[in-house]
Amino acid sequence: MNHGTFEKGEKFEAGKMVEVQEGAIVSRTLIDYPTGTVTLFAFHRGQGLSEHTAPYDALVQVLEGKAEISLAGTPQIVEKGEWLIMPANVPHGLRAIEDFKMALVMIRS
Known part of the structure; x- marks a missing residue:
């Protein structure tokens, strides 16, 4: 299997679908529908997202590494x-x- 692409119905390893780049945050959207999204993210050590809010619950699945997430x-x-x-x-x-x-999963309701 080519880890750069995937086909619906075929298995893939999410951690290999996005690569860490020095000094950067990399994202790759796997699913983008009006009802929700699934996006993979790779953060180089020290990178992050500033505090923000989203109008829907979001589910984070950690694939590799360690991060600090602040909630409220x-x-x-x-x-x-x-x-x-x-x-x-x-x-x-x-x-x-x-x-x-x-992996970040957001289901819009």
Whole structure:
């Protein structure tokens, strides 16, 4: 299988679908429908997203590495294999402690 592309109905390894780039945040949208999105992210160590809100719950699945995610100002560490639901309309931000990859699933309601 080519890890740069995928076909519906074929298995793939999400962590290989996006690569960490020095000093950057890389994203790749796998699904983008009016009802929701699935996006893969790769953060170089030290990179992050400033605090913001979203109108819908968002589910984070950590694929590789470690990051600090703050929810309503309360930081917590997330690592490979862990999941986190970020509630709608709650301020949140992210900082990669080490090279970090995640899948972000947002279902619009």
